[in-house]
Amino acid sequence: MKEREKYSEEELIKELKTRSRKAFDYLYDNYSPALYGIIINIIRDEQTAHDLLQEAFIKIWNGIDSYDPAKSRLYTWMLNIARNLSIDKIRAGNSLSRKENKDYIRKENENTKQTPFVEGIGLRGLVNELEIEQKQIIELLYFKGYTQTEAAEELNIPLGTVKSRVRLAMVKLRKFF
């Protein structure tokens, strides 16, 4: 498609509601890398990640009428669709992921040096700027889809500390963007 067009979120929403091929091209070309990135980060299996990307696009395409701009930005809405599908898949697929995660945290605690967080991806460098504790909390909440309560239990810290840690991490990350 022609590159001259750059839609604002409002324009894209309107265009998506017509369900035109043009809207799909724009949507896919501009958003699929970020959506695929988050899926592959959570899932770590290419075939499953392909299926999930497809599922995410079907959900976005068929669900655009139920998207509520007052609740979240379009981008965040789409990311959350991809994220939730992936997390559901992980949770349904194997309870192993929980165990692996505990192992990950243990390893991370033992070895305070930089262990792979999100391998081979640009994010890694970024997130490595964070304290170990802040990395863990982003990993659990963002990539593993833990709730506040689950994260508190997993790390054995009070609920309020979950909040303040994620806050610190996000304020720090903001400086990079």
Place this chain on the structure above:
Amino acid sequence: MEAREIIESGALELYVLGALPAEETRQIDDLRRTHPELNEEITRIESTFEELAKAQAVMPEPELKEKIANKLQFGVELDLDMEKVSSVIVELTPVFKLAAAAAVLIIVGLVSTTYYFSSRYTEANREIVQLKADKDVLAQQVKMLSGESEAIKQQLAVISNPANKAIALKGLAIAPNAQAVVYWNAQSGETHLNAALLPKVGGNEQYQLWAIVAGKPVNLGVINKDTLFDRMKDVREAQAFAITLEPLGGRPEPSLDKMYVLGSV
């Protein structure tokens, strides 16, 4: 709580991630309506997560795009450039103008009809998807109900069998209101238990049924928590039946201090 405090607390980050308990999520939903500064912060947090997502973007394989496009329903685009069409008509001789105009009308008519039917088609497809989902739910319910009715039929067969003797087990001091009924076939030894009126127990405990045979307790098996009516182990020459509360999985000997109900034949 002050908006500032909420912002500083980190609750909004968890809100955006969907990690807050339902109650707190609702509170923030409400507060957002009256506190624009919360909305601004939420947008900032969303943008940060979006940047995080962009920073980890991975290009999917190119052939995936068409595969995905094939799974989607597209609307038909009405892409008729009327200016071009009329400029062509102007160049024509008057004789053809009328014919051309008529042709354009027919084309526009056809395209709109196609558009109309295609959107009806899309709509109908969506309805089919919905109906299929509804049908699955119903099928699930039917399956559940027929399972239940099967269980009730079996119970009825046991209860109404004249060879079965109903023995009421009455609550002992530990639980005076507890009750249970054993249906016992003295000839075949077949034993069924209705345990619907036993008090609820914790996760680490389970009831166990015993028969008293020649003055000694005989294990007839533990009682499955979710089953209210069940076939137990067979027993002959029983004098009495009793139920005790035991650790999960039961015990070889009854805990007599935890005997809930007892009834003699």
